[in-house]
Amino acid sequence: MRVVVINTGTEILLGDVLNTHLTFIAREIFPLGLRVERQISVPDGTAIRDALEENFERAELIFVTGGLGPTTDDITREITAELLGLDLVPDPEMEISITQRLRTRGIRMTDRILRQAQVPRGAAVLPNENGSAPGLYLAADLNAASASPHLFLLPGPPRELQPMFLQSVVPILQRIVRQEEAFACRSYRIVGMGESYVEEAVGVQLLALDGLELGYCARMGEVDLRIIGSSEVLEKADIIVRARLSSAIFSTSSENLETVIVRQLAEKKATLAVAESCTGGFLAHRLTNVPGASEVFLAGYVTYSNEAKISTLGVTPGAIAEHGAVSETVARAMADGARETSKATFVLATTGIAGPGGGSEEKPVGTAYIALAGGGETVVRHLFFPTDRETFKQLATQAALNLLRERLAKI
Amino acid sequence: MRVVVINTGTEILLGDVLNTHLTFIAREIFPLGLRVERQISVPDGTAIRDALEENFERAELIFVTGGLGPTTDDITREITAELLGLDLVPDPEMEISITQRLRTRGIRMTDRILRQAQVPRGAAVLPNENGSAPGLYLAADLNAASASPHLFLLPGPPRELQPMFLQSVVPILQRIVRQEEAFACRSYRIVGMGESYVEEAVGVQLLALDGLELGYCARMGEVDLRIIGSSEVLEKADIIVRARLSSAIFSTSSENLETVIVRQLAEKKATLAVAESCTGGFLAHRLTNVPGASEVFLAGYVTYSNEAKISTLGVTPGAIAEHGAVSETVARAMADGARETSKATFVLATTGIAGPGGGSEEKPVGTAYIALAGGGETVVRHLFFPTDRETFKQLATQAALNLLRERLAKI
Numbered sequence: 001m002r003v004v005v006i007n008t009g010t011e012i013l014l015g016d017v018l019n020t021h022l023t024f025i026a027r028e029i030f031p032l033g034l035r036v037e038r039q040i041s042v043p044d045g046t047a048i049r050d051a052l053e054e055n056f057e058r059a060e061l062i063f064v065t066g067g068l069g070p071t072t073d074d075i076t077r078e079i080t081a082e083l084l085g086l087d088l089v090p091d092p093e094m095e096i097s098i099t100q101r102l103r104t105r106g107i108r109m110t111d112r113i114l115r116q117a118q119v120p121r122g123a124a125v126l127p128n129e130n131g132s133a134p135g136l137y138l139a140a141d142l143n144a145a146s147a148s149p150h151l152f153l154l155p156g157p158p159r160e161l162q163p164m165f166l167q168s169v170v171p172i173l174q175r176i177v178r179q180e181e182a183f184a185c186r187s188y189r190i191v192g193m194g195e196s197y198v199e200e201a202v203g204v205q206l207l208a209l210d211g212l213e214l215g216y217c218a219r220m221g222e223v224d225l226r227i228i229g230s231s232e233v234l235e236k237a238d239i240i241v242r243a244r245l246s247s248a249i250f251s252t253s254s255e256n257l258e259t260v261i262v263r264q265l266a267e268k269k270a271t272l273a274v275a276e277s278c279t280g281g282f283l284a285h286r287l288t289n290v291p292g293a294s295e296v297f298l299a300g301y302v303t304y305s306n307e308a309k310i311s312t313l314g315v316t317p318g319a320i321a322e323h324g325a326v327s328e329t330v331a332r333a334m335a336d337g338a339r340e341t342s343k344a345t346f347v348l349a350t351t352g353i354a355g356p357g358g359g360s361e362e363k364p365v366g367t368a369y370i371a372l373a374g375g376g377e378t379v380v381r382h383l384f385f386p387t388d389r390e391t392f393k394q395l396a397t398q399a400a401l402n403l404l405r406e407r408l409a410k411i
Numbered sequence: 412m413r414v415v416v417i418n419t420g421t422e423i424l425l426g427d428v429l430n431t432h433l434t435f436i437a438r439e440i441f442p443l444g445l446r447v448e449r450q451i452s453v454p455d456g457t458a459i460r461d462a463l464e465e466n467f468e469r470a471e472l473i474f475v476t477g478g479l480g481p482t483t484d485d486i487t488r489e490i491t492a493e494l495l496g497l498d499l500v501p502d503p504e505m506e507i508s509i510t511q512r513l514r515t516r517g518i519r520m521t522d523r524i525l526r527q528a529q530v531p532r533g534a535a536v537l538p539n540e541n542g543s544a545p546g547l548y549l550a551a552d553l554n555a556a557s558a559s560p561h562l563f564l565l566p567g568p569p570r571e572l573q574p575m576f577l578q579s580v581v582p583i584l585q586r587i588v589r590q591e592e593a594f595a596c597r598s599y600r601i602v603g604m605g606e607s608y609v610e611e612a613v614g615v616q617l618l619a620l621d622g623l624e625l626g627y628c629a630r631m632g633e634v635d636l637r638i639i640g641s642s643e644v645l646e647k648a649d650i651i652v653r654a655r656l657s658s659a660i661f662s663t664s665s666e667n668l669e670t671v672i673v674r675q676l677a678e679k680k681a682t683l684a685v686a687e688s689c690t691g692g693f694l695a696h697r698l699t700n701v702p703g704a705s706e707v708f709l710a711g712y713v714t715y716s717n718e719a720k721i722s723t724l725g726v727t728p729g730a731i732a733e734h735g736a737v738s739e740t741v742a743r744a745m746a747d748g749a750r751e752t753s754k755a756t757f758v759l760a761t762t763g764i765a766g767p768g769g770g771s772e773e774k775p776v777g778t779a780y781i782a783l784a785g786g787g788e789t790v791v792r793h794l795f796f797p798t799d800r801e802t803f804k805q806l807a808t809q810a811a812l813n814l815l816r817e818r819l820a821k822i
Contacts, residue, residue, distance in 0.1 A: 011628035013447045015437025016598070016635055019430065022452065026426025036424045038462075039452040041433065044626070047449070070607045071627045072618065113607055130798065157629055159802050187427070196481050196524055207483065215455070216482050217422035218568060224427055274713075280699025281692035284713040288691025289801055291767050299719035302685075302695040302711030304704075308753065312710065312723070342719065356702050387541070390700055391570055 001177065003029065003036050004059040006051050008066040008076055009156060010043040020158050021065045027254070028165055030185065032177050034061070044073040052083055059149045060140065061176075066156035068133040070112040076153055077136065081120035084138065084148060091119040091134075098132045126152075126168035131160035137172055150176060184234050187226045188241055189251040191402045198223045201244045209233050220391055221398030222250075222257070250405060257401045258286040264408045265296040265346075270375075272404075273342035274300045275313055275334040277325065278352035278368060282393045283400055299342045303334065313337035324363065326351050328380045331369035335380075339373045346374035346407075348400045352383075354392045366392065370400045375407050412588065414440065414447050415470040417462050419477040419487055420567055421454040431569050432476045438665070439576055441596065443588050445472070455484040463494055470560045471551065472587075477567035479544040481523040487564055488547065492531035495549065495559060502530040502545075509543045537563075537579035542571035548583055561587060595645050599636045599652055600662040602813045609634045612655045620644050631802055632809030633661075633668070661816060668812045669697040675819045676707040676757075681786075683815075684753035686712045686724055686745040688736065689763035689779060693804045694811060710753045714745065724748035735774065737762050739791045742780035746791075750784045757785035757818075759811045763794075765803045777803060781811045786818050 005025055011017045022039045029036070038058070042051045044067060055062055067076030081088050094117035102109050116133040119125060126135030136153040152169055154161045190198055195218040206214055206227065213228040225245075227237045242249070250260050265272055274283045284300030287293050301312050306325055309315040314337040315330055323329040335349035352368030359365035366386035372379050381403060385395040416436055422428045433450045440447070449469070453462045455478060466473055478487030492499050505528035513520050527544040530536060537546030549562040563580055565572045601609055606629040617625055617638065624639040636656075638648045653660070661671050676683055685694045695711030698704050712723050717736055720726040725748040726741055734740040746760035763779030770776035777797035783790050792814060796806040 009628075010626050011635070011637070012433065013437055013450065014441065014596075014626075014637065015434040015447075016628050016637065017630060018434050022423065023426040023429050026424055030425065036426075036452075037454075038458070039424065041447075041450040043448075051449075069629075071610050072614070073626055107605070107607075110607060110611060112610070159631070159798055162799075185425075194518070196518075196521065199482050199523070200521060203483070215421050215425075215484055217420075217427050218480075219428060220570075224422070226422070226425065226427065276692075276695075276711075280704070280708075281687075281695025281711050281713065282699075284687075284692025284711075285696045285804075288693075288713070288715065288765075289804070291800055293691070294715055294769070297691075298716045299723065300687075300692050300695075300711070300713030300715070301723075302692065302699070302713065304699065304711070305709045308710035311752070312712075341722070354699075358705070387570060389702055393696075393700070 001034060001060045002058060003034050003061045003063070004055045005036050005039040006048070006055065006062060006064045007039070007041045008044060008048050008064065009041070010073065012041045012066075013043050021161065024158065024162055025063055025165065028170060029173065032170075032173055034173070034177060044075065048076055049079050049083065052080065056148055061150045063152045063154060065154045065161060068116065068135070068153060068155050070110070070116060070132065077118060077120070080136075080138070080151065080153060084120065086120040086122060088118045089121050091117050091125055094119065094125060094134055097127070101132055124172075126154075126164050128155060128160050129163050129167075131155055131157060133160070135161075135164050135168065137169070140176075184231050185226060185228045186234055186238060186252060187224055188245065188249045189256075190223045190225060190245060190248045191221065191250050191257060191398065191405070193223060193245070193248050194218075195223050198225060198245065202241055205240045205244075206237055209237055212237055220394040247406075247409065250402075257398065257405070259290045261401055261404055261408070262287060262290040262293050262296055264405070266292070268408065268411065270345035271296050271298050272346045272348070273298045273338050273344035275338035275347060275349040276300065276302050277304060277309070277334070277350060278354045279350040279393050279396050279400070280304065280354070283348060283350065283397045286397055286401070298344045301338055301341070309334060313341065326353055326363050326367055326369065328369055328382060331371040331380045332378055335371035335373035335378055344374065346372065346404060348372055348404055350396055350400055352392075352396060354389045356389065368392070368396045368399070370396065370403055372400075372403045372407060375411055379403070412445055412471045413469060414445050414472045414474070415466045416447050416450040417459070417466065417473060417475045418450070418452045419455060419459050419475065420452070421484065423452050423477075424454050432572065435569065435573055436474055436576065439581065440584065443581075443584055445584070445588060455486065459487055460490050460494065463491065467559055472561045474563045474565060476565045476572060479527065479546070479564060479566050481521070481527060481543065488529060488531070491547075491549070491562065491564060495531065497531040497533060499529045500532050502528050502536055505530065505536060505545055508538070512543055535583075537565075537575050539566060539571050540574055540578075542566055542568060544571070546572075546575050546579065548580070551587075595642050596637060596639045597645055597649060597663060598638075599656065599660045600667075601634045601636060601656060601659045602632065602661050602668060602809065602816070604634060604656070604659050605629075606634050609636060609656065613652055616651045616655075617648055620648055623648055631805040658817075658820065661813075668809065668816070670701050672812055672815060672819070673698060673701040673704050673707055675816070677703070679819065679822065681756035682707050682709050683757045683759070684708075684710045684712070684749050684755035686714060686749035686758060686760040688714055688720070688745070688761060689765045690761040690804050690807050690811070691715065691765070694759060694761065694808045697808055697812070709755045712749055712752070720745060724752065737764055737774050737778055737780065739780055739793060742782040742791045743789055746782035746784035746789055755785065757783065757815060759783055759815055761807055761811055763803070763807060765800045767800065779803070779807045779810070781807065781814055783811075783814045783818060786822055790814070
């Protein structure tokens with residue numbers, strides 16, 4: 001089934017907002033055997049009409065996002081109705097639901113808001129739990145003189161689209177998809193190895209397997225290896241991948257590194273605290289993004305100033321004066337100090353120079369010390385990530401989490 | 412000038428990786444008077460050829476991202492050369508630069524890596540400071556029998572593409588763009604007001620201005636209002652917007668809320684600490700993402716457990732027992748305690764229930780208390796964000812930063 005995603009919104013093409021819909025939709029339809037063949041972003045206005053018309057022939061299933069809201073530049077609903085030759089009619093249930101929604105939240109009703117209850121005749125309404133604009137589904141009309149594909153019109157804000165997709169779109173897709181089209185895919189998330197090393201380790205042997213599609217994707221601090229094919233060929237490929245990459249694989253699902261860590265800590269009934277300088281709270285943020293993190297995560301100390309390192313973590317002023325705040329000695333003292341304060345089983349500590357300022361010849365921007373205390377001797381790794389500030393934080397937290405992952409594997 | 416962005420990569424269409432290129436490119440070309448007319452994502456393989464061919468007529472300028480790397484699914488370079496009827500020739504300088512780059516990093520050379528030094532004859536090489544694959548520029552050939560647009564082939568990883576774009580692509584664009592095409596745009600970032608309220612406040616008056624293009628974009632916890640037109644009409648619109656939205660506007664540049672806060676604190680020589688429970692380090696992370704944050708940000712206390720609230724912030728066990736950890740009393744105690752510990756001018760504190768677990772009838776998932784200490788009486792706001800965990804963290808930190816912004820405006 002040929003699937004096309006059309007994202008509308010001038011704000012997307014002006015770069016004001018990041019388009020996250022493709023990632024979400026692609027992941028959700030994959031288990032149904034569906035893959036997006038093409039994705040297109042167009043500004044508001046007549047461009048939506050062109051993109052729809054062009055893809056009525058190309059696609060059997062089209063997801064349109066955006067342009068269903070209350071403002072004057074939201075015209076997806078109107079253009080779709082016009083293209084399909086359908087009237088727009090008010091949906092009484094939607095009117096009630098929008099009115100109730102506003103009342104609960106103490107928001108005053110306006111004409112513009114009520115316009116969202118207009119529905120092309122015959123369309124199925126997909127309720128919106130997190131906003132006032134409902135989604136719409138128009139079934140394919142493949143036998144008509146001018147054939148049209150299955151059409152889903154979905155709201156632009158991700159927090160409206162995503163629950164709607166899971167609750168209303170997926171069940172409809174399950175009905176319209178022929179299950180025998182499904183194919184299989186496995187992915188391996190690898191940490192601590194570069195992309196070309198991963199390919200060198202497994203590439204030749206995997207390419208020798210007939211009917212295997214292979215993809216590598218380098219992300220910040222990790223490489224994802226993806227294999228697609230029949231379940232038979234995937235079994236063979238899996239043996240090769242596991243034999244050659246073994247301990248560098250941290251996940252074979254969509255679980256990210258922090259989710260794996262939180263799960264493993266919970267399984268071992270262990271707890272974690274973090275003491276952060278250069279990563280500035282990002283390590284705590286990644287860990288607390290995992291639902292249920294409160295079971296294992298006790299505390300984070302973002303000791304950005306020297307005073308905070310001294311008063312909160314018990315780092316000695318002498319250690320900072322002698323070695324500098326960015327040093328092996330201070331990283332170790334932060335980890336040990338936070339362990340004493342928090343009583344956690346494990347502590348990860350980071351100190352370094354994220355940049356753009358603060359570097360020196362001896363300790364250039366990108367220098368990082370990552371320490372792990374608990375479950376054995378306290379260890380410190382000296383690393384170097386000469387990059388921008390946010391990438392630095394990503395790479396340094398990734399290295400810290402991997403240090404803990406390696407220790408957890410040995411316990 | 413008609414601009415098209417083509418992003419290649421099966422990983423994008425499978426949803427394995429978020430496509431950030433459009434946002435970056437759109438923002439960088441906007442000051443040159445260029446706007447992206449359409450963006451397309453296609454998987455690796457022959458789809459790149461189709462997308463390029465289709466757009467040779469539509470576009471005068473095409474940016475292609477991805478498919479220049481060392482692995483076997485990287486074929487953008489080869490397909491482009493073939494479409495334009497150009498040979499691929501090794502570039503000796505590139506071979507030297509790639510070899511040196513690997514040597515410095517202690518990475519072993521392979522044939523695959525060296526393939527990245529192949530260049531379509533006549534193409535300009537765009538150096539890559541952060542990776543081995545160079546970018547390529549092929550000038551438009553608009554007089555040829557089969558006309559071709561300006562073509563930029565750029566690497567897939569953002570940390571390679573972005574510096575290359577700024578250093579090599581922008582100077583070329585400045586040469587090829589006719590400056591008189593430039594138009595003006597202003598944007599206003601608004602916090603604490605919903606999208607339809609913003610439109611109600613300014614919409615009618617702005618729409619009455621001839622030649623003004625208007626766009627609203629609702630992000631998490633903020634609304635961006637964008638106006639495009641001649642500088643004359645923008646002046647008129649600016650007066651309307653500022654008169655009616657005034658203090659809700661926190662930025663008229665690309666500065667985000669945390670950058671505004673850090674700048675304002677530095678101007679006032681004030682310092683900040685944060686005490687976080689439900690936001691789990693995200694508030695510290697947002698603030699420390701701002702270059703130079705260390706000047707004003709002293710410390711963050713991610714007191715996830717009750718024990719950490721008691722031992723680190725001096726919250727009394729009695730307050731937690733009587734009111735619960737998620738309460739106005741505890742939010743206030745966290746802020747006041749962190750102010751005493753950190754000696755910061757201001758402290759923001761958060762406690763709440765991010766979910767999905769942990770809610771009760773009295774305090775459902777989404778409940779948040781945000782406190783601000785310093786610069787006046789300690790205040791606590793009781794808010795409700797019934798949403799997913801990460802959106803909750805975004806909205807709660809946005810509300811906290813706005814609380815501080817409002818107080819800073821009065822000092």
